[in-house]
Amino acid sequence: MKGTDLSSTSARITAVDTYDIRFPTSRGLDGSDAMNPDPDYSAAYVVLRTMSGGPEGHGFAFTIGRGNDVQVTAVDALRDHVVGRSVAELCADPGGLYRDLIGDSQLRWLGPEKGVMHMAIGAVVNAVWDLSAKCAGKPLWQLLADADPAWLVSQIDFRYLTDALTPDEALELLRRGRRGAGERAAALRRRGYPAYTTSPGWLGYSDEKLASLARQAVTDGFTQIKLKVGADLEDDIRRCRAAREAVGPDIRIAIDANQRWNVGEAVEWITALAPFDPYWIEEPTSPDDVLGHAAIRRAVQPVKVATGEHVQNRVVFKQLLQAGAVDILQLDAVRVAGVNENLAILLLAAKFGVPVCPHAGGVGLCELVQHLSMFDYVALTGTTDDRVIEYVDHLHEHFVDPVVISGGCYRAPSSPGFSATMHQSSLDTYTYPGGTFWVTDAVAGTSGTPMEVDA
Amino acid sequence: MKGTDLSSTSARITAVDTYDIRFPTSRGLDGSDAMNPDPDYSAAYVVLRTMSGGPEGHGFAFTIGRGNDVQVTAVDALRDHVVGRSVAELCADPGGLYRDLIGDSQLRWLGPEKGVMHMAIGAVVNAVWDLSAKCAGKPLWQLLADADPAWLVSQIDFRYLTDALTPDEALELLRRGRRGAGERAAALRRRGYPAYTTSPGWLGYSDEKLASLARQAVTDGFTQIKLKVGADLEDDIRRCRAAREAVGPDIRIAIDANQRWNVGEAVEWITALAPFDPYWIEEPTSPDDVLGHAAIRRAVQPVKVATGEHVQNRVVFKQLLQAGAVDILQLDAVRVAGVNENLAILLLAAKFGVPVCPHAGGVGLCELVQHLSMFDYVALTGTTDDRVIEYVDHLHEHFVDPVVISGGCYRAPSSPGFSATMHQSSLDTYTYPGGTFWVTDAVAGTSGTPMEVDA
Numbered sequence: 046m047k048g049t050d051l052s053s054t055s056a057r058i059t060a061v062d063t064y065d066i067r068f069p070t071s072r073g074l075d076g077s078d079a080m081n082p083d084p085d086y087s088a089a090y091v092v093l094r095t096m097s098g099g100p101e102g103h104g105f106a107f108t109i110g111r112g113n114d115v116q117v118t119a120v121d122a123l124r125d126h127v128v129g130r131s132v133a134e135l136c137a138d139p140g141g142l143y144r145d146l147i148g149d150s151q152l153r154w155l156g157p158e159k160g161v162m163h164m165a166i167g168a169v170v171n172a173v174w175d176l177s178a179k180c181a182g183k184p185l186w187q188l189l190a191d192a193d194p195a196w197l198v199s200q201i202d203f204r205y206l207t208d209a210l211t212p213d214e215a216l217e218l219l220r221r222g223r224r225g226a227g228e229r230a231a232a233l234r235r236r237g238y239p240a241y242t243t244s245p246g247w248l249g250y251s252d253e254k255l256a257s258l259a260r261q262a263v264t265d266g267f268t269q270i271k272l273k274v275g276a277d278l279e280d281d282i283r284r285c286r287a288a289r290e291a292v293g294p295d296i297r298i299a300i301d302a303n304q305r306w307n308v309g310e311a312v313e314w315i316t317a318l319a320p321f322d323p324y325w326i327e328e329p330t331s332p333d334d335v336l337g338h339a340a341i342r343r344a345v346q347p348v349k350v351a352t353g354e355h356v357q358n359r360v361v362f363k364q365l366l367q368a369g370a371v372d373i374l375q376l377d378a379v380r381v382a383g384v385n386e387n388l389a390i391l392l393l394a395a396k397f398g399v400p401v402c403p404h405a406g407g408v409g410l411c412e413l414v415q416h417l418s419m420f421d422y423v424a425l426t427g428t429t430d431d432r433v434i435e436y437v438d439h440l441h442e443h444f445v446d447p448v449v450i451s452g453g454c455y456r457a458p459s460s461p462g463f464s465a466t467m468h469q470s471s472l473d474t475y476t477y478p479g480g481t482f483w484v485t486d487a488v489a490g491t492s493g494t495p496m497e498v499d500a
Numbered sequence: 501m502k503g504t505d506l507s508s509t510s511a512r513i514t515a516v517d518t519y520d521i522r523f524p525t526s527r528g529l530d531g532s533d534a535m536n537p538d539p540d541y542s543a544a545y546v547v548l549r550t551m552s553g554g555p556e557g558h559g560f561a562f563t564i565g566r567g568n569d570v571q572v573t574a575v576d577a578l579r580d581h582v583v584g585r586s587v588a589e590l591c592a593d594p595g596g597l598y599r600d601l602i603g604d605s606q607l608r609w610l611g612p613e614k615g616v617m618h619m620a621i622g623a624v625v626n627a628v629w630d631l632s633a634k635c636a637g638k639p640l641w642q643l644l645a646d647a648d649p650a651w652l653v654s655q656i657d658f659r660y661l662t663d664a665l666t667p668d669e670a671l672e673l674l675r676r677g678r679r680g681a682g683e684r685a686a687a688l689r690r691r692g693y694p695a696y697t698t699s700p701g702w703l704g705y706s707d708e709k710l711a712s713l714a715r716q717a718v719t720d721g722f723t724q725i726k727l728k729v730g731a732d733l734e735d736d737i738r739r740c741r742a743a744r745e746a747v748g749p750d751i752r753i754a755i756d757a758n759q760r761w762n763v764g765e766a767v768e769w770i771t772a773l774a775p776f777d778p779y780w781i782e783e784p785t786s787p788d789d790v791l792g793h794a795a796i797r798r799a800v801q802p803v804k805v806a807t808g809e810h811v812q813n814r815v816v817f818k819q820l821l822q823a824g825a826v827d828i829l830q831l832d833a834v835r836v837a838g839v840n841e842n843l844a845i846l847l848l849a850a851k852f853g854v855p856v857c858p859h860a861g862g863v864g865l866c867e868l869v870q871h872l873s874m875f876d877y878v879a880l881t882g883t884t885d886d887r888v889i890e891y892v893d894h895l896h897e898h899f900v901d902p903v904v905i906s907g908g909c910y911r912a913p914s915s916p917g918f919s920a921t922m923h924q925s926s927l928d929t930y931t932y933p934g935g936t937f938w939v940t941d942a943v944a945g946t947s948g949t950p951m952e953v954d955a
Contacts, residue, residue: 081605083605110606112617114573115574115610119616150535150539150564151564151567155563155567155570157759157786157810159614159788160618207764208762307663330660331612331659333816334819337660355612357614357615358788364788364790
């Protein structure tokens with residue numbers, strides 16, 4: 046497993062190619078929840094080209110259909126910052142590009158550090174880390190676990206963080222995390238990292254399908270499943286009962302409202318579902334509402350409160366921790382500005398002692414987040430207690446290094462990179478609107494991304 | 501002043517035209533601050549067409565240069581929600597479209613309710629209000645002040661708000677606000693609404709220019725000016741001293757750090773500038789940091805804390821008020837999802853008793869926010885005490901109904917609409933990159949939007 050060493054060459058980024066990739070997932074109600082009835086899982090996909098035959102950096106933002114073109118345009122707006130850069134310099138210091146991108150004052154106005162522009166930066170920054178890990182010949186989790194703690198600290202932007210986490214504190218956490226890392230890396234390769242599955246619980250599924258998939262999940266070795274809730278309380282009571290009956294008392298059942306409620310509604314609804322012993326309530330209200338989450342958490346204990354997949358940046362995560370608003374922090378690999386910002390988020394969580402259970406699913410999110418959790422286990426917190434990575438069994442076949450799940454665990458990736466690379470054939474087929482799937486679909490007369498939304 | 505009545509016709513929106521408008525403001529260091537050294541004030545401009553000769557709805561998002569194309573693409577992504585809609589129905593219920601736009605679950609993923617996609621929704625929603633006010637033959641402030649309180653409440657989305665403001669409370673505030681509205685409307689037309697000016701204080705200006713413009717501001721009738729700070733403390737001390745000496749002890753001097761600091765830095769810096777009696781410190785840290793603003797406010801009293809121009813939505817404003825994090829709420833006409841969301845923000849501020857002093861400047865922000873403050877005075881809070889609208893003397897010549905300032909006050913607009921309409925000749929000249937200014941500029945060989953940023 047030797048990487049292609051570009052670090053001693055004068056190789057440069059020659060192109061930043063973008064793709065609008067959309068999968069017609071809405072047709073099976075896969076991914077349906079109380080706020081997102083008909084997602085077409087999509088990726089604003091980016092490839093950093095170097096030279097013919099050399100390694101490439103792959104990354105993407107995840108969206109759910111309409112607007113993926115806006116996301117692609119945002120990635121395109123970063124092109125001039127990247128083309129012509131030295132590959133060796135990028136790989137030696139991805140944080141340099143990260144800082145340039147979030148520091149471009151004109152583009153910053155479009156956030157700042159949130160939404161479309163921030164996710165675009167995340168796609169490009171993650172592509173640099175993919176390239177870096179490929180050049181190093183290591184899977185990203187291992188590159189991070191092997192890295193000098195001081196260098197990792199240099200990759201973080203501490204602006205707006207120092208009231209909660211200073212560079213010195215981060216360095217100390219990382220130095221402590223390194224003790225015993227070798228043994229934990231070996232254990233990780235042997236046992237993998239615990240997962241939970243959301244596949245049984247989509248809102249569009251029948252009770253029978255839900256119960257059958259829940260039983261299958263237990264058979265497959267999962268110790269936690271998740272159900273979508275929040276559209277109709279009577280339905281939710283029925284579905285939670287069906288799930289609890291299917292899996293028995295010892296399997297954790299998380300529930301996920303996808304931001305559906307006001308604070309008061311959240312408390313009432315969760316109280317009504319409490320008899321089915323939900324382990325956590327995920328996204329009970331707006332991801333922006335730090336104080337709202339804190340109020341809900343106080344009211345629904347011992348049900349735990351979780352959020353993060355839509356938390357826009359490290360500043361909001363910082364406050365969720367400062368306010369005691371969450372029991373579980375659900376980072377997302379592509380919502381924030383990539384690995385650099387997620388390093389800050391992992392360190393904040395470690396400082397506050399809150400377990401990280403990453404959001405995954407979508408397009409390639411499982412492939413990416415596993416690296417972050419595995420780094421956290423091997424070289425930061427040193428534990429997987431009460432930590433699980435979400436797993437959804439969708440769309441992995443489009444990736445060159447898909448996740449491998451067995452016995453309810455993610456197996457540690459061994460291929461160099463960030464597992465972000467999609468098959469060229471998938472790009473060719475699902476590029477919107479010109480890919481072969483969508484062209485054929487248009488000819489057949491069905492609507493790929495219906496404009497009617499009946500939330 | 502009679503509007504063109506389309507309400508009884510079957511008129512529909514026939515087109516949503518967008519324009520990428522950029523002004524080369526960076527060349528004079530107008531608008532320069534500690535985070536934005538070289539803004540090219542820009543607008544993602546949108547026109548809702550109805551029929552030949554009929555009224556049009558105009559709106560825009562404001563950006564500062566690069567990325568304005570991303571913003572335009574985001575407005576374009578909303579087109580299918582708008583074209584074909586009945587003008588009468590839109591004007592009778594702008595909130596219907598507002599809810600459809602923020603409720604489009606696929607587009608919602610790109611925020612939710614923040615950044616590029618949210619500002620695009622604001623541009624379109626504001627254009628509907630412009631159309632509505634034109635059809636009613638009233639300036640927007642008057643349309644709002646004349647409206648039935650129950651109808652105004654129906655225009656607000658209370659999701660995520662009810663722990664701080666219920667529909668019943670909003671209705672009561674609006675009903676109380678109506679008492680004496682006629683007298684206040686007459687007073688407003690006579691006296692105008694107080695303004696303050698930022699024109700003296702851009703960071704790129706010399707001390708001499710600063711002092712001269714500050715003295716001129718006092719001569720012109722302003723009782724408050726604002727200085728940009730945050731790049732260099734010694735410079736700031738010198739500049740604050742020069743400004744204080746120029747205007748004397750009775751003129752309020754606000755200072756604005758444009759998000760430059762961590763919490764600790766903010767407290768130290770503001771303390772160092774306290775001898776010059778700053779009235780408020782604006783954007784001391786990240787606009788996302790509710791708890792950080794609260795900590796700074798506790799530490800720097802009696803200097804007031806102000807923020808809002810980058811506050812992404814009503815949920816963050818709610819928390820700033822709940823946490824006691826701000827003395828002054830600076831709403832922006834185009835950062836959030838338009839008039840509907842700003843009605844919620846004005847009501848939240850009224851409930852918590854915090855004065856609203858809107859952010860303005862940029863492209864057309866003065867033109868828009870004056871309507872919101874004037875409505876607030878006439879039919880909500882009933883006062884202008886400690887309330888001032890920012891005024892910057894830039895780019896008004898491009899608007900058909902530019903703001904009129906005299907004696908340090910905004911004069912009440914009388915033309916129907918939201919004052920958002922730009923001259924066609926300005927659109928033709930400053931469309932990027934094809935407008936005559938930019939084509940000529942490219943031929944001359946100077947760079948319109950330089951890629952180098954030296955923040």
